[in-house]
Amino acid sequence: MSDNQFAALGLADPLLRAVADTGYTSPTPIQQKAIPLVLQGGDLLAAAQTGTGKTAGFTLPLLQRLADRSCKRAGHPRALVLTPTRELAAQVEEAVRIYGKYLPLRSMVMFGGVGFNPQAAQLRKPVDILVATPGRLLDHVAQKTLNLSDVEILVLDEADRMLDMGFIHDIRKVLALLPAKRQNLLFSATFSDDIKALADRLLDNPGLVEVARRNTASEQVAQRVHLVDRDKKTDLLTHLIKEGNWFQVLVFTRTKHGANRLAEKLTKSGIAAAAIHGNKSQGARTRALADFKSSALQVLVATDIAARGLDIDQLPHVVNFELPNVAEDYVHRIGRTGRAGHTGEAVSLVCVDEFKFLKDIEKLIRQPIEQFTIPGFEADLSVKPEPIPMGGGNRQPRAPHGRGNGQGHTQPRQAKAGPNATQRKPQANSTAARTNKPRKPAPRQG
CATH class of the missing domain: 3.40.50.300 (P-loop containing nucleotide triphosphate hydrolases)
Structure with missing residues (x-):
């Protein structure tokens, strides 16, 4: 790697050493644009698909901004990264550990589907950077094992997917728990109207970074x-x-x-x-x-x-x-x-x-x-189309309410698959949409 390519972005020596250890030779476009802006301390609105290097684009400057001192208060993280899924949370926290290996900062990951008590035990020690899914995060707040009043930097990663999965209510609850003065970084694959509305509420005069055109497929x-x-x-x-x-x-x-x-x-x-x-x-x-x-x-x-x-x-x-x-x-x-x-x-x-x-x-x-066609697998195009049942892994835009389980619960749409297919409207959870009742303290699955 040419260290100078990353050094030119303003990164400190411990981070340059960690980057060199990974074998990366030069910053990606999102890293070139985002890292200097985050280091300046301002808010950021970034559009970047997965695979563009966006995780390093926020973890590297986040680590540098926290490196001047380490957390002293148990259960009071200084940085919070919210992600929509368990897998993404685990990968982001892994990146924090990889890039922060030469810094005296502690991190942890938090999501459902695993034990609550081991996470509570981790929170009894100082944690600088917390990576979490929204539901389990709010469970810890409810159980008073976690306090967000010291958060200096908030990152919403894949914010578009969080909205698609119905996490907007949970996000609002988290925002209400954070100090008013903080740095906010919002990363999204697209700049939809919903994302713009969230950004307007969340961000203060943000820097804008966009490295991929909306809804484009990779030329690679x-x-x-x-x-x-x-x-x-x-x-x-x-x-x-x-x-x-x-x-x-x-x-x-x-x-x-x-x-x-x-x-x-x-x-x-x-x-x-x-x-x-x-x-x-x-x-x-x-x-x-x-x-x-x-x-x-x-x-x-x-x-x-x-x-x-x-x-x-x-x-x-x-x-x-x-x-x-x-x-x-x-x-x-x-x-x-x-x-x-x-x-x-x-x-x-x-x-x-x-x-x-x-x-x-x-x-x-x-x-x-x-x-293309493989001989023996040609399609019979005279076959009458059948309706396609939906469920399980699908999403619908703007689900009415997320369960906070790290995976989301929505009513999928029934798409028209052919001339005789029917279309069913999604059924919103009317009670959840009308009310904002406090959660039960029992841990959820995500």
């Missing part, structure tokens, strides 16, 4: 579509993996049940596969991700929410076993590959039920997706 990703009958998708996927000798394949399904079923079928066909979604225990999810990163697991089958925040270097293959019903999620999915200068491939297996979804995606990314 080769996108292809294979039209196939719905009952031949599993056989086609098995064929592609075996014939292409694919390893580290991330496969997306719409539902948790579908992810489980597909992982079981792939395993039976001799392909090491596992499913990852919100119903899996945190231990199972952590093991599956570790096995996948080490290539002990050939295929990871995931729902959209479970895959958000997965940080896997040089991931070569993403497969949309089922297209998402929200076109923007396609961009997030294929953004798992083609990262940090590496090339990747995104293959979508599309049946007649999903033609509307494909049309919406091509309209969003403003380009047709190349089609």
Whole structure:
């Protein structure tokens, strides 16, 4: 690495040493733009997809701004990073430890699905940087194991996903617990109207950083579509993996049940596969991700929410076993590959039920997706489209209320999949929407 490239951003020697240890040679565009702004102490509004280096873009300057002294009060963190999912929280806190290895700062990660008491025990010691999902964070506040009155820096990471998952109520509760004078950093994949509204409330004359155009697919990703009958998708996927000798394949399904079923079928066909979604225990999810990163697991089958925040270097293959019903999620999915200068491939297996979804995606990314055909797996285009049942891993924009479990609970939309499909409106939890009752103190699952 040329240390001077990072040194030119104003980073101190202990951080430059830690960056050098990771082997990174030069800052990414988001790091070049965000780090100096954060070091100046002002608020920041940044638009960046995952895979752009945004985590280091805020963890490095955050560490430097806290490095002058360490926390002395137990359970009173000086910096708070909020993330929508458990996996992302764990990865952010890992980055804090990696980059802060030569600084006398302590960090911890907090989310549901694991024991409450061990986290409470950690909070009985001083913690400088806390990375958390909103629900479990508020549980600790309710149990008085955590006090947020000393927070100097707040980071909302993947804020757009937090809003999509219905966390706006929890975010507002957290904001009410923080001191009025603090530095705020908001990172989002897109600048939607909701994000702009949140930024207007949260940020004070922020610096603005945008490193990727909204809703664009990475130029490093080769996108292809294979039209196939719905009952031949599993056989086609098995064929592609075996014939292409694919390893580290991330496969997306719409539902948790579908992810489980597909992982079981792939395993039976001799392909090491596992499913990852919100119903899996945190231990199972952590093991599956570790096995996948080490290539002990050939295929990871995931729902959209479970895959958000997965940080896997040089991931070569993403497969949309089922297209998402929200076109923007396609961009997030294929953004798992083609990262940090590496090339990747995104293959979508599309049946007649999903033609509307494909049309919406091509309209969003403003380009047709190349089609290809494997002999023996040609689609019968005369088949009548069937309605697509939704559930499990889908999201709907602006869910009425989040449960605070690190994964979100929404009523998915029933999309029109064909001429005879029906559309069902999402059912809002009217009680939750009308009231803002105090939470029960029992720990939640995220």
